[in-house]
Amino acid sequence: MIKKFFIFAYLICFSQFATANSSQLLSNYSDLLHAISQGDSIRAIMYVNKCSITKTSINTDDVIAGINFSDFNKYQVSVGNLQKNTIATSIYKLIEHPTLGPIYNYVRLRIFEDNSAEIFSEYLDPRTYKQLGSMTANCAVSNGHDQNGILLYHVR
Numbered sequence: 818m819i820k821k822f823f824i825f826a827y828l829i830c831f832s833q834f835a836t837a838n839s840s841q842l843l844s845n846y847s848d849l850l851h852a853i854s855q856g857d858s859i860r861a862i863m864y865v866n867k868c869s870i871t872k873t874s875i876n877t878d879d880v881i882a883g884i885n886f887s888d889f890n891k892y893q894v895s896v897g898n899l900q901k902n903t904i905a906t907s908i909y910k911l912i913e914h915p916t917l918g919p920i921y922n923y924v925r926l927r928i929f930e931d932n933s934a935e936i937f938s939e940y941l942d943p944r945t946y947k948q949l950g951s952m953t954a955n956c957a958v959s960n961g962h963d964q965n966g967i968l969l970y971h972v973r
Contacts, residue, residue, distance in 0.1 A: 843969040844960040846930045849904055850891065858972040859886040861906075861926055863936055867966030868954035875940060875950035882938075884908055884926050894927070902930040911943060919943055926967075932958040934967045 843849050843859070852859055865880040889906040907925040914920045921941040928934050934956040940949040959965035 839973040840970040841973070842959075842961045843971050845932050845958060846902070846904070846928055848971075849886070849928055849958075849969055852971050853886055853889060853891075853904065860884075860970045860972050861886065861928075862968040862970070863926065863956070864966045864968075865936065865952075865954055867964055868934075868936065868956035871953045871955055873950075873952040873954075875938070875952050877952055877954070882924065882936075884924060894929075896929070903927045914940065917949060920949060921946070928958060928967070928969070934958060 840860075843852060849859060861884050863880075863882045863884070865877045865882070870877055884906055886904070886906045889904055891902065891904050893900045894903050895901075905925060905927040907923065909921060909923045911919060912922045914922075917940065921943050923937075923939045923941065925937045926934065936954045936956060937951070939951040941947065942949055954966075956966035958967045958969060961968070
């Protein structure tokens, strides 16, 4: 009986480990669109220090963030004189900031059809909703063999 229990426990642990490690890197907008159109789970990891910070009033040193594409929108946006297709997702969470204490953090990630990306992050006071800082960064989707800041994982 005890032997069967340990075998069962081992199989459960092994299957959870195998499932947790089963992901595929998506390297472009088309693959992302195909995956989310089928209802697949996608996770983005954002390495902000590998992006070009265009506007900031918050410290972005060594920031790594994750966001899921469980809720998303696909639409066109004007960038300069061009219309670009984009897939966007966002989150709004109460977090603990090392110097500001508890704050709301709004983060939006947009992936464009040319494999560029934009991260927007904003800190808000949880009582007054006053903006405490914001950051905008331009990035690119990574193929896993470059220094681009956005990794897209198809989680299975």
